[in-house]
Amino acid sequence: MTPGSAALGHVRDRVDRALQDFVGQQRGVLLAAGDDLRLGAESIAGLLAGGKRLRPAFCYWGWRGAGGPDCPQIINAAAALELLHAGALIHDDLMDASDTRRGQPSLHRQFEARHAARGWYGSAEAFGMGVAILLGDLLICWTDEMFHASGLPGDALRRGRPVLDRMRTEVFAGQYLDLLGQATGDETVAGALRVVEFKTAKYTIERPLHLGAALASAGPGPASPDGGRIEGGAGGTAGSDGTLAAAYTAYGLPLGIAFQLRDDILGVFGDPAQTGKPAGDDVREGKRTVLLAIARDRATAAQAQVIDRYLGDPLLDEAGTAEVRAAITGTGAVAECERMIGRHVGEAIGALEGAPVAGEAKEALAELAVAATARDG
Amino acid sequence: MTPGSAALGHVRDRVDRALQDFVGQQRGVLLAAGDDLRLGAESIAGLLAGGKRLRPAFCYWGWRGAGGPDCPQIINAAAALELLHAGALIHDDLMDASDTRRGQPSLHRQFEARHAARGWYGSAEAFGMGVAILLGDLLICWTDEMFHASGLPGDALRRGRPVLDRMRTEVFAGQYLDLLGQATGDETVAGALRVVEFKTAKYTIERPLHLGAALASAGPGPASPDGGRIEGGAGGTAGSDGTLAAAYTAYGLPLGIAFQLRDDILGVFGDPAQTGKPAGDDVREGKRTVLLAIARDRATAAQAQVIDRYLGDPLLDEAGTAEVRAAITGTGAVAECERMIGRHVGEAIGALEGAPVAGEAKEALAELAVAATARDG
Numbered sequence: 001m002t003p004g005s006a007a008l009g010h011v012r013d014r015v016d017r018a019l020q021d022f023v024g025q026q027r028g029v030l031l032a033a034g035d036d037l038r039l040g041a042e043s044i045a046g047l048l049a050g051g052k053r054l055r056p057a058f059c060y061w062g063w064r065g066a067g068g069p070d071c072p073q074i075i076n077a078a079a080a081l082e083l084l085h086a087g088a089l090i091h092d093d094l095m096d097a098s099d100t101r102r103g104q105p106s107l108h109r110q111f112e113a114r115h116a117a118r119g120w121y122g123s124a125e126a127f128g129m130g131v132a133i134l135l136g137d138l139l140i141c142w143t144d145e146m147f148h149a150s151g152l153p154g155d156a157l158r159r160g161r162p163v164l165d166r167m168r169t170e171v172f173a174g175q176y177l178d179l180l181g182q183a184t185g186d187e188t189v190a191g192a193l194r195v196v197e198f199k200t201a202k203y204t205i206e207r208p209l210h211l212g213a214a215l216a217s218a219g220p221g222p223a224s225p226d227g228g229r230i231e232g233g234a235g236g237t238a239g240s241d242g243t244l245a246a247a248y249t250a251y252g253l254p255l256g257i258a259f260q261l262r263d264d265i266l267g268v269f270g271d272p273a274q275t276g277k278p279a280g281d282d283v284r285e286g287k288r289t290v291l292l293a294i295a296r297d298r299a300t301a302a303q304a305q306v307i308d309r310y311l312g313d314p315l316l317d318e319a320g321t322a323e324v325r326a327a328i329t330g331t332g333a334v335a336e337c338e339r340m341i342g343r344h345v346g347e348a349i350g351a352l353e354g355a356p357v358a359g360e361a362k363e364a365l366a367e368l369a370v371a372a373t374a375r376d377g
Numbered sequence: 378m379t380p381g382s383a384a385l386g387h388v389r390d391r392v393d394r395a396l397q398d399f400v401g402q403q404r405g406v407l408l409a410a411g412d413d414l415r416l417g418a419e420s421i422a423g424l425l426a427g428g429k430r431l432r433p434a435f436c437y438w439g440w441r442g443a444g445g446p447d448c449p450q451i452i453n454a455a456a457a458l459e460l461l462h463a464g465a466l467i468h469d470d471l472m473d474a475s476d477t478r479r480g481q482p483s484l485h486r487q488f489e490a491r492h493a494a495r496g497w498y499g500s501a502e503a504f505g506m507g508v509a510i511l512l513g514d515l516l517i518c519w520t521d522e523m524f525h526a527s528g529l530p531g532d533a534l535r536r537g538r539p540v541l542d543r544m545r546t547e548v549f550a551g552q553y554l555d556l557l558g559q560a561t562g563d564e565t566v567a568g569a570l571r572v573v574e575f576k577t578a579k580y581t582i583e584r585p586l587h588l589g590a591a592l593a594s595a596g597p598g599p600a601s602p603d604g605g606r607i608e609g610g611a612g613g614t615a616g617s618d619g620t621l622a623a624a625y626t627a628y629g630l631p632l633g634i635a636f637q638l639r640d641d642i643l644g645v646f647g648d649p650a651q652t653g654k655p656a657g658d659d660v661r662e663g664k665r666t667v668l669l670a671i672a673r674d675r676a677t678a679a680q681a682q683v684i685d686r687y688l689g690d691p692l693l694d695e696a697g698t699a700e701v702r703a704a705i706t707g708t709g710a711v712a713e714c715e716r717m718i719g720r721h722v723g724e725a726i727g728a729l730e731g732a733p734v735a736g737e738a739k740e741a742l743a744e745l746a747v748a749a750t751a752r753d754g
Binding site: 026029030033034036037040087088091094095097115120121122126127129130131133134135136137138140141142144145148149154158161162165166168169170172173174175176177179180182183184185194198286312 | 403406407410411413414417464465468471472474492497498499503504506507508510511512513514515517518519521522525526531535538539542543545546547549550551552553554556557559560561562571575663689
């Protein structure tokens with residue numbers, strides 16, 4: 001039991017059941033189109049069985065913190081975020097050419113292997129890619145279906161809608177910036193942190209909290225590009241709502257950075273049994289993380305040489321992983337990341353003090369901050 | 378001026394403007410994440426500038442036929458379907474490895490070329506693929522944003538929502554069946570027609586009509602897998618609504634098949650200036666169309682040999698295109714497809730007679746049936 005497991009567990013089991021129910025219904029729709037869709041439906045159900053349900057948890061506690069009552073409707077709406085996340089992961093694994101996800105072959109690899117094993121026509125790789133694109137699209141679309149069928153009143157959904165919209169535009173924009181930064185060779189810590197802000201901090205923590213608050217009528221819509229508020233996103237009176245949303249931002253953004261830094265460390269040093277990915281996978285995939293940007297900044301010529309030799313090497317083995325780990329640790333980048341995690345988690349929890357967040361939720365969010373960034377993930 | 382251009386033109390110009398306005402707003406959101414997103418925003422705007430707006434037109438006339446008034450709100454909701462379509466096209470071109478779309482390089486090729494020209498790091502192909510996945514995802518998500526921000530009342534959106542949901546699940550299911558059929562070598566006419574039902578007939582015509590009807594309060598939700606109706610999808614009284622929806626199905630499904638058959642013929646015989654694709658592109662991509670399934674069914678050994686030699690050949694040139702065209706025509710498949718188009722268009726128009734469709738809309742739908750399947754597309 002990690003600290004915070006109560007705050008997560010309170011939501012997780014019910015989110016799991018809501019997802020099972022929803023996917024069970026969709027299975028019927030898919031099979032009506034053709035029995036051949038059975039395998040696709042099963043792969044989706046398998047992928048959705050895993051995951052920590054962090055985004056639903058933040059959405060739920062964002063709602064509770066705004067005074068929303070515990071009820072099945074908010075669980076359904078929060079669970080919808082997990083469908084978006086699963087779709088984004090399928091597409092992400094395809095873009096990164098990742099072989100594994102949650103301890104299983106990634107979805108495109110599953111279908112590639114099935115194609116190869118059965119000796120089907122055409123390219124197995126193209127088949128795996130096509131299925132992964134389509135099933136990812138399907139899951140992304142189901143987000144809206146589950147959200148609007150959550151049972152929450154129309155007014156609540158109308159308030160939440162622009163936050164969900166903004167969250168999705170931001171996460172895809174963040175991934176685009178990441179891709180572009182990789183291509184142009186932006187190795188700066190600042191560049192990596194900007195990607196983390198959009199791709200992780202807003203997407204995983206800040207916006208789910210804002211969504212919960214907006215659904216509970218206390219949340220504002222996301223800020224519009226010119227700094228104003230999107231019409232229709234604001235519920236209730238501006239005063240206290242703005243304060244709550246600002247508190248969620250002050251908590252969510254630093255926590256999101258800490259969460260990503262923990263993920264960066266696990267991506268290089270994590271135990272495969274814990275991460276569901278092979279050891280050193282971020283190095284193998286050449287990911288442009290904050291940890292690696294800091295390591296490069298601080299590396300001696302010899303350390304830089306080791307990092308450059310293995311980064312993005314698809315054949316990276318155990319010995320190479322050990323060597324690159326030693327080089328990164330030697331730069332002091334891991335210790336620096338741990339310090340940053342501690343500082344950012346402290347900042348996040350500090351932001352809760354004096355914030356207009358309802359009692360039980362405040363405690364749960366403090367627990368979640370620790371749980372989401374713990375060494376044993 | 379093709380026949381039916383009045384019914385299409387009435388909608389198209391206003392849909393164009395609604396899309397421009399929406400994409401202009403989103404541009405602001407994207408640029409707030411980073412100026413690097415400018416190119417992505419421009420590519421999206423460029424892609425959205427083209428297209429016949431068939432799905433918005435059917436949605437609009439589905440609404441009008443159900444007694445809905447002409448108003449900007451229904452134009453906005455109908456235009457949202459064009460965002461879904463653009464996202465699906467980007468992903469489709471990637472899966473098919475298509476080089477062109479609407480007379481321009483396909484989106485993944487645009488970004489691949491940019492990467493190569495600038496000598497960026499990593500694989501240009503992987504970069505093009507990644508950007509295409511992300512921008513397609515973005516467009517698919519924007520569908521919901523534009524739909525819910527259309528200005529239609531909450532009740533109308535609540536009635537339309539399950540139809541939009543069903544339409545999206547069906548189109549991705551249809552594409553999945555297509556991919557699987559290609560891999561398993563299903564060359565039957567029946568198999569190709571089943572894909573057409575989901576991927577084209579429901580998606581392009583039947584569901585947009587149902588969506589318009591549901592928004593206007595006269596439409597039922599889509600049938601649930603067990604043949605019942607989805608709760609919340611039905612507006613008004615069941616009697617007349619069921620009749621209207623049934624009429625739209627009786628019109629939409631045969632018309633959808635005719636529309637796809639015309640597309641099949643254009644994919645082999647069409648003029649690039651008209652199709653926006655190179656001559657013979659369906660042959661080059663090895664598409665498993667109804668036209669080709671019929672041609673194979675009827676081919677002599679010599680004709681089959683020619684078809685098999687060129688089908689899926691990425692290097693297919695002008696001489697090869699001419700040869701394969703002659704073989705396909707020689708089987709009588711083109712004449713058979715033309716007969717099927719005529720019969721299905723007749724069936725569609727016949728279904729309008731006696732249907733409870735409001736006057737002007739009935740005439741527009743008859744015009745659209747001809748326009749959507751005309752030889753000059």
